[in-house]
Amino acid sequence: MRVTQGMLANNSLxxxxxxxxxxxxxxxxxSTGKKITKPSDDPVIAMKGMQYRTGLTEVEQYKRNLSEAYQxxxxxxxxxxxxxxxxxxxxxxxxxxxxxxNSDEDLKAIGAEIGQLKEDLASVVNTQVAGRYIFNGDATNKPPATVNPDGTVTFAPNTNQVKIAISNGVQLEVNTNPLKAFGGEVSGDNLFAxxxxxxxxINNADMSNSDELLGKMDQHFDTLNAERAVLGARYNRLELIDDRIGQQEVTANRVLSDNEDADIERVITELKMQESVHRAALSVSSRIIQPTLMDFLR
Structure with missing residues (x-):
């Protein structure tokens, strides 16, 4: 086969x-720190990267859900x-x-403080977080307790569960049963009654049924403590899941980095080698490609 100057020039170029x-x-x-800059560079890396990013996005969303559950x-x-x-x-x-x-004045003073404590308890029941009533089940836009002009408190809470997804396939109840959290009902009366x-x-200086009322208070207190224990158990579970999600986030980031991030030391070494090869190719090409007829006559 006849090799022409044009063939040498074209091959060199x-x-x-x-x-x-x-x-x-x-x-x-x-410059980017990544193995590829577009999917066509390596479709396998690009496809795996999409899968890994999806998993990492899920983990990040679960972490946001965990923050809300903690709140x-x-x-x-x-x-x-x-x-x-x-x-x-x-x-x-x-x-x-x-x-x-106790004198009548002493009893009236005690009765007045009991009334203030009752209203303070109503304000606790109506606690709002980020504009939501946390002690009213899933009816978070309505207050569960209302203080009436006659001093009574209407307490009719919503007891539905509020659940938040905190892991793949795991939903945790984050609210408490408001009725139980505030003493439940004893003989048909809630804590406010x-x-x-x-x-x-106390105001009427009639303590004939004081033992019965004291017994009711103790039962309300037992119910409150039992619900608090349930809340504590769920909080402990939440912390365990939080630790596991944190480990998953570390793993997901590491896998994504292994798949996409370039080995900078290797890239620098290969770039220096390629620059040397390229300079050598330019030097050789300058000798092979003869620009004028005079170069042939020398």
Whole structure:
């Protein structure tokens, strides 16, 4: 086969163009830190990257859901803790009122404080977080308790569960049963009705049924503590899932990095080698490609 000067020139230009292309790919990897800049560079890496990014996005969403779950539970725990303190103060005052040495003025003062504690408890029941009533089940746009002009409190909470997806296939109840969280019902009376009965008995200086009312208070307190224990158990589970999601996030980031991130040390080494090869190719091509007829006559 006859090899012409045109063939040599064309082949040299083709190889130089390929060399430029390899150098360009290496420079793209060095500047972006990624193995590929477009799917056509390596379809397998691109496809795996989409799968890994989907998994990482799911993990990140679960972490946001975990934050919301913590917000619900921690605020619920704070509300129940405050209710416990109110309850203990009310019981202390009631025991003081049972003392037969109190004057009418003493009883009225105790009754007034019991009334204030009852209204404070209503404000705790109506706790809002980010504009939502956390002690009213899934009816978060409505307050569960209303203080009436006559001093009574209407307490008719929604007891539906509020669940949040915190892991793949796992939904955790993040709210508490508001009725149980605030003492449940004893003999048909909720905690507010019992408080009102205690307040009336003290104000009227009629302590004939004080033992019955005290027994009701203790039952309300037991129900409150039981619900608080349930909340604590769910909070512990939430922390365990949080740890597992954190480990999944680390793993997902590592796998994604292994799939897409370029080995910078290797890229720099290969780029330097390619630059040396390219300079050598340019030098050789300059000798092979003769630009004028005079070069042949030398």
């Amino acid at each position: 083709r190889h130089l163009s390929s060399s430029y292309d390899r150098m360009g790919n290496l420079q793209d990897q060095l 619900w539970m921690e605020n619920s725990e704070g509300g129940i803790e405050h209710a416990t303190q109110v309850f203990q103060r009310a019981r202390e005052l009631f025991l003081q009122a049972k003392n037969g040495t 019992t408080f009102k009965s205690i307040e009336d008995a």
